[in-house]
Amino acid sequence: xxxxxxxxxxxxxxxxxxxxxxxxxxxxxxxxxxxxxxxxxxxxxxxxxxxxxxxxxxxx
Amino acid sequence: xxxxxxxxxxxxxxxxxxxxxxxxxxxxxxxxxxxxxxxxxxxxxxxxxxxxxxxxxxxxxxxxxxxxxxxxxxxxxxxxxxxxxxxxxxxxxxxxxxxxxxxxxxxxxxxxxxxxxxxxxxxxxxxxxxxxxxxxxxxxxxxxxxxxxxxxxxxxxxxxxxxxxxxxxxxxxxxxxxxxxxxxxxxxxxxxxxxxxxxxxxxxxxxxxxxxxxxxxxxxxxxxxxxxxxxxxxxxxxxxxxxxxxxxxxxxxxxxxxxxxxxxxxxxxxxxxxxxxxxxxxxxxxxxxxxxxxxxxxxxxxxxxxxxxxxxxxxxxxxxxxxxxxxxxxxxxxxxxxxxxxxxxxxxxxxxxxxxxxxxxxxxxxxxxxxxxxxxxxxxxxxxxxxxxxxxxxxxxxxxxxxxxxxxxxxxxxxxxxxxxxxxxxxxxxxxxxxxxxxxxxxxxxxxxxxxxxxxxxxxxxxxxxxxxxxxxxxxxxxxxxxxxxxxxxxxxxxxxxxxxxxxxxxxxxxxxxxxxxxxxxxxxxxxxxxxxxxxxxxxxxxxxxxxxxxxxxxxxxxxxxxxxxxxxxxxxxxxxxxxxxxxxxxxxxxxxxxxxxxxxxxxxxxxxxxxxxxxxxxxxxxxxxxxxxxxxxxxxxxxxxxxxxxxxxxxxxxxxxxxxxxxxxxxxxxxxxxxxxxxxxxxxxxxxxxxxxxxxxxxxxxxxxxxxxxxxxxxxxxxxxxxxxxxxxxxxxxxxxxxxxxxxxxxxxxxxxxxxxxxxxxxxxxxxxxxxxxxxxxxxxxxxxxxxxxxx
Numbered sequence: 034x035x036x037x038x039x040x041x042x043x044x045x046x047x048x049x050x051x052x053x054x055x056x057x058x059x060x061x062x063x064x065x066x067x068x069x070x071x072x073x074x075x076x077x078x079x080x081x082x083x084x085x086x087x088x089x090x091x092x093x
Numbered sequence: 094x095x096x097x098x099x100x101x102x103x104x105x106x107x108x109x110x111x112x113x114x115x116x117x118x119x120x121x122x123x124x125x126x127x128x129x130x131x132x133x134x135x136x137x138x139x140x141x142x143x144x145x146x147x148x149x150x151x152x153x154x155x156x157x158x159x160x161x162x163x164x165x166x167x168x169x170x171x172x173x174x175x176x177x178x179x180x181x182x183x184x185x186x187x188x189x190x191x192x193x194x195x196x197x198x199x200x201x202x203x204x205x206x207x208x209x210x211x212x213x214x215x216x217x218x219x220x221x222x223x224x225x226x227x228x229x230x231x232x233x234x235x236x237x238x239x240x241x242x243x244x245x246x247x248x249x250x251x252x253x254x255x256x257x258x259x260x261x262x263x264x265x266x267x268x269x270x271x272x273x274x275x276x277x278x279x280x281x282x283x284x285x286x287x288x289x290x291x292x293x294x295x296x297x298x299x300x301x302x303x304x305x306x307x308x309x310x311x312x313x314x315x316x317x318x319x320x321x322x323x324x325x326x327x328x329x330x331x332x333x334x335x336x337x338x339x340x341x342x343x344x345x346x347x348x349x350x351x352x353x354x355x356x357x358x359x360x361x362x363x364x365x366x367x368x369x370x371x372x373x374x375x376x377x378x379x380x381x382x383x384x385x386x387x388x389x390x391x392x393x394x395x396x397x398x399x400x401x402x403x404x405x406x407x408x409x410x411x412x413x414x415x416x417x418x419x420x421x422x423x424x425x426x427x428x429x430x431x432x433x434x435x436x437x438x439x440x441x442x443x444x445x446x447x448x449x450x451x452x453x454x455x456x457x458x459x460x461x462x463x464x465x466x467x468x469x470x471x472x473x474x475x476x477x478x479x480x481x482x483x484x485x486x487x488x489x490x491x492x493x494x495x496x497x498x499x500x501x502x503x504x505x506x507x508x509x510x511x512x513x514x515x516x517x518x519x520x521x522x523x524x525x526x527x528x529x530x531x532x533x534x535x536x537x538x539x540x541x542x543x544x545x546x547x548x549x550x551x552x553x554x555x556x557x558x559x560x561x562x563x564x565x566x567x568x569x570x571x572x573x574x575x576x577x578x579x580x581x582x583x584x585x586x587x588x589x590x591x592x593x594x595x596x597x598x599x600x601x602x603x604x605x606x607x608x609x610x611x612x613x614x615x616x617x618x619x620x621x622x623x624x625x626x627x628x629x630x631x632x633x634x635x636x637x638x639x640x641x642x643x644x645x646x647x648x649x650x651x652x653x654x655x656x657x658x659x660x661x662x663x664x665x666x667x668x669x670x671x672x673x674x675x676x677x678x679x680x681x682x683x684x685x686x687x688x689x690x691x692x693x694x695x696x697x698x699x700x701x702x703x704x705x706x707x708x709x710x711x712x713x714x715x716x717x718x719x720x721x722x723x724x725x726x727x728x729x730x731x732x733x734x735x736x737x738x739x740x741x742x743x744x745x746x747x748x749x750x751x752x753x754x755x756x757x758x759x760x761x762x763x764x765x766x767x768x769x770x771x772x773x774x775x776x777x778x779x780x781x782x783x784x785x786x787x788x789x790x791x792x793x794x795x796x797x798x799x800x801x802x803x804x805x806x807x808x809x810x811x812x813x814x815x816x817x818x819x820x821x822x823x824x825x826x827x828x829x830x831x832x833x834x835x836x837x838x839x840x841x842x843x844x845x846x847x848x849x850x851x852x853x854x855x856x857x858x859x860x861x862x863x864x865x866x867x868x869x870x871x872x873x874x875x876x877x878x879x880x881x882x883x884x885x886x
Binding site: 035037038041045048051052055056059060062064065066067068069072073075076 | 190193194197211212213214215256259260263264267268271274275279292294295298299302
């Protein structure tokens with residue numbers, strides 16, 4: 034059963050990874066505006082392929 | 094009848110047709126043409142009538158010329174490397190998904206714009222552009238032509254600090270939530286039957302990991318609570334954060350002791366959970382209207398630069414650099430930024446910002462002109478008499494910074510309650526501790542700390558954020574925007590209400606019109622209307638709108654006499670409209686009573702139009718609803734409307750006329766010194782001092798994003814009739830708060846009975862504490878939403 038101690042260690046590493054991702058997202062301003070991204074995703078940029086790639090890059 | 098494709102307003106009888114589509118005005122149709130030309134007409138497909146209507150077209154000329162000045166550019170640009178620059182503009186008109194789409198496709202309108210990004214919550218657009226292709230000024234002018242007029246001012250800093258604080262808060266919630274979830278998992282065995290049989294290695298590891306996870310919760314997440322408790326202690330006040338801090342520390346120290354002594358697993362899960370809930374509560378409470386500004390001072394109204402005339406040359410200087418004796422040029426539609434003397438040109442100054450009065454005042458050369466007016470007509474030259482900060486109106490802001498000191502003394506209910514709460518809990522804890530100390534010292538310490546733990550006033554701390562936070566949102570949905578939750582509590586204490594008249598009780602733009610004199614023939618009506626249509630003076634506009642519609646005839650020899658009236662020849666008849674002095678040569682004896690427009694046709698006086706102030710709808714309901722409060726009226730006008738006002742107000746109301754801005758401020762001050770809790774309701778800049786001084790300043794605004802002086806709450810003018818309902822609602826909300834307190838006290842009594850006897854087991858603590866918080870939050874949120882449904886909000 035003491036293997037659980039090691040498993041807890043691993044699970045914490047994973048959890049810390051997500052916490053770091055969350056903190057990074059907040060710091061980079063992704064939580065500043067919670068309205069426009071939900072609208073923006075619905076625009077299709079059919080006549081503007083170049084812009085699409087820019088936005089894609091940004092989201093990666 | 095058709096609605097304008099652009100802005101959705103009624104097009105009236107003569108819509109402007111372009112491309113088979115109806116428009117209400119040339120401005121709207123222009124925007125449509127620009128967008129159609131650039132194939133951006135999807136703007137109109139996404140949302141019906143997304144456009145913004147602007148009353149006065151004022152893009153042309155030099156309105157934005159000051160943006161070419163290097164110094165100003167430097168201050169406005171976020172970033173510039175000489176080739177590429179970035180700019181953040183506040184555009185209050187942003188309101189729908191079409192707006193976002195169009196503003197993010199600005200690059201289709203001008204190739205110099207590389208990228209634009211909208212922040213909807215803050216109503217800002219950030220634009221990256223090539224400086225060689227487009228200048229700052231051109232961008233602003235471009236935005237103006239599509240009716241997204243940016244609000245250009247320097248004070249962005251407060252918004253930035255708010256954003257930083259908000260981010261930090263979300264991070265704290267994230268960390269607390271993370272710790273809460275993980276510690277909960279580790280504590281899971283404690284809650285199971287047979288959990289005590291867990292092997293030593295695992296129990297020890299779980300304890301130490303919990304301790305490590307709880308460290309950032311106690312240091313990082315709770316820092317605000319500790320800080321605020323410390324600050325209030327230094328001022329010798331007990332606020333809610335003091336018992337909270339004691340609870341947090343007791344929990345943490347007791348749990349650490351248990352973990353390291355091996356006597357138990359502690360309450361780290363409860364600790365992290367409580368912090369998590371309380372931070373959510375604080376965050377919920379602090380979610381206010383980011384795009385609204387509640388603390389504007391004069392700087393946000395006045396232009397950031399003016400045209401100075403120096404040795405016959407025009408140059409742009411920043412407002413703060415203006416010196417007494419400088420000569421400045423103010424063009425049509427520009428604001429006069431300083432107290433000055435008119436040296437050249439005919440002033441026709443609209444003080445609607447200041448007084449709410451829309452009828453322009455005529456000024457002659459040599460007249461003194463107060464800051465805050467807007468020139469309409471040809472450009473005028475002025476000599477600066479006082480520096481900006483010393484001007485009559487701006488002084489109000491300098492004089493009254495003492496409002497802040499009074500703010501701190503306000504005893505909110507939560508602070509009052511926690512004051513007694515802390516004392517009682519400390520007394521119980523020490524009493525029980527001393528009692529147990531006679532038999533068992535170890536037990537005494539345990540009892541002492543478990544009382545502090547279980548009595549942690551988290552439920553108390555959560556009540557206000559969730560009750561008042563919800564009330565704030567309900568109000569916001571109904572056009573009443575509140576600066577913070579404290580205002581709601583203050584509203585319930587208010588016993589005196591002071592109204593401003595012009596612009597607050599009366600509409601600034603609409604009036605009751607009646608004709609005095611012999612009946613006008615249809616021909617005469619047609620002539621008058623044709624002449625009046627040529628003038629943009631509000632009185633002419635109102636007269637021409639009031640007259641029945643007819644075909645407009647050609648007007649010859651049209652001439653406008655500033656401050657007097659207009660003249661024109663129609664069908665060979667000489668038509669004159671204007672003041673009594675203009676028409677009959679005699680000075681008006683009843684100056685200012687009601688606005689009168691005299692008419693003469695072929696030099697024969699035909700009669701006059703009486704234009705009367707039009708009171709806001711619902712005024713009577715509001716006054717009836719507030720009848721158990723002291724009502725006062727302060728107005729800068731003379732007492733001509735007195736009899737009219739008396740029919741609205743109860744007889745006890747004190748009406749005060751001819752009040753200057755400083756008088757208003759003093760009046761509020763006297764009321765406050767007499768122990769009254771004062772609500773001031775006003776609109777213009779002349780009320781700014783009084784609004785600041787009052788316990789609660791409520792601004793009435795047609796356009797909530799623009800012209801609201803510093804205040805505690807902004808009320809949309811169309812909702813004026815519901816004012817008394819907001820007050821009633823606040824009072825009911827306060828009752829909800831008391832009920833929630835009762836619930837949390839009941840929990841505390843149960844918890845304390847366990848704790849005093851030294852029987853507080855981790856299970857009891859773990860169930861009681863979250864349960865009390867959750868039930869209080871649920872109760873508060875549910876009852877506010879039930880209440881809002883019942884009151885039809």
